[in-house]
Amino acid sequence: MSSGKPRFENYDREEAEEFSGFIVNSTAYATDFINRTSDPDALRYLVEDVEIDGRVSGNRDDVQQALLTSTVTPFEVKQTVAQRNYNLGETLVPDTVKKNALTAIEVGKPIVLYGPTGTGKTYFAKQLALEACINYSIHTATPTWTPADITGSIQPETDKNGDIKYRRQAGCVSQGIEKANEYQDNWGVIIDEITRADISQVFGPLYTAIEDEDQVIFRNDDGDPLTLTDDVKIICTMNMSDRTVNELDNAITRRFAMIELSRYGDEERASLFDRWIGELGSDVDIDRDKLQELFESHHQGINEGTTTSGEDGIMEFGPMHYEDVTQFLKHACGNGGPYAGEEDIAVGQAFATYIAPRLLNTAALPQINRLASHYETLDNQFEAFDLSPAMNLANQQAEAEEREMGVSAYE
Known part of the structure; x- marks a missing residue:
């Protein structure tokens, strides 16, 4: 077929390739092609190779809508159009x-x-x-x-x-x-x-x-x-x-x-912690081994209790929230970050911001007291990190709960 302006016929993959320049430069040509073609491969080429839904001149929404509503567009091509800007990463569940x-x-x-x-x-x-x-x-x-x-x-x-x-x-x-x-x-x-x-x-x-x-x-x-x-x-x-x-x-x-979706096994959880901590970047001056040990000790004490106390776990708690801690540290302690050079303080603030409130949100008074004790233990155990903000948060909530119940903290 000779080159030139597209003729309004039954378009196929070959014509999609030949006229892709016209199609990309005109919303009218693009939507007309989509509405007239009966060849799924033609639309697959335009979306996967040309990326017409993101490149077309004019109203891209019209082109995306035409692709999504066409009965010719293959399912996976519709997914590409609708999800092009999504980036949820790999599945982490078993x-x-x-x-x-x-x-x-x-x-x-x-x-x-x-x-x-x-x-x-x-x-x-x-x-x-x-x-x-x-x-x-x-x-x-x-x-x-x-x-x-x-x-x-x-x-x-x-x-x-x-x-x-x-x-x-x-x-x-x-x-x-x-x-x-x-x-x-x-x-x-x-x-x-x-x-x-x-x-x-x-x-x-x-x-x-x-x-x-x-x-x-x-x-x-x-x-x-x-x-x-x-x-x-x-x-x-x-x-x-x-x-x-x-x-x-x-x-x-x-x-x-x-x-x-239950709690992750030891190896799966360790792999998650290792990945998130590994994303901190070289400009974050923090002991990564100690941080991973803190994550594991915190998680184990919440879910299973500590060997020293002999008590069972405080509540069930999954590992995903620890990623928020590493993201906080990455931005707060990197070059120019507000906690650069104060990584010990940043860790405690991250726990007080992202971890402790989620635990305290559903905790009863006995659990709140145990959370406060758990953070005190961790604060003493990990001298490199100041976990007092999370401990103080738990103590404050315990005092508030006791006042509301009319119970003295000293009884």
Whole structure:
């Protein structure tokens, strides 16, 4: 075929290569090509080799939308378009957990990822959604949630003339259905921290929709019925400090795949600590071996107790929060950082900022007192680091709890 302006025919891969210069320089040419082609390889070439969705002159959103809504665009190419700027890194959970989760998603089963804080549930939920879907939306449950937050509601609005009109506001699952319908492929709906809401009440309509694919859970502004299909992948997370699996309503455990993210094994945890500490950079003057030893001693004392006290662990706590400590140290202690030359102080401040508050958030008074004692022990054991800020934070919360309970700290 001779070169020149593209002719508006049935485009294929060869013509995509020939006319790629025209296509990249014009939103009109790009969208016209996408809408007219019946060759998946042509679109794969334009996205993977030309990166048209990021390079086209003009309105890139129109080109991205055309690629995502086309029935010709292969699923993995849609993923590339939707996820080009994502960078969640490698999956850190055990391989069996990932396999179980992906299998549940493949058979159309909603899942609940549960486990103690710090096991990477939300992070893994995003990774799952990006692997199984074009993209995802994420919503965090709250105590004020109602079924409308799942399915949708009709909201009154006052226009500029003072007249009251009503509009339909889709819930998080209804929005996911609309996205899956629009893109004609898998869309992920992540519902984070579901135990913050009253699950039995809020999930009622969702249970019905899971069991009956013809059940209309909402109608959009055009009056079109929205039903839950296998294209909508529902991924929930649940913190085990909020509730155990046995305390959940049987309705959810019957309808959802319950996948546990437990604490990591010693070797897996050590590998994570080693990786994060290794990313500190050469300009951070800190004893890396001692820092890793501190992480391990802190983690072991929280989860398993100490050999000297003979007590069991204080609570379950995963390793993911320690990455926040290393990120803090990397930026605070590097060249020009506010704690450069004060690395001992920075470690304690990092623990007081990222670790202790997360532990204290769900701790009862006896646990708070043990946390304070644990930080005192670590402060004495690791002379290179000043852990008094975390210890003081625990002591302050213990005193506040005692005052609220009317109990003297000296009784």
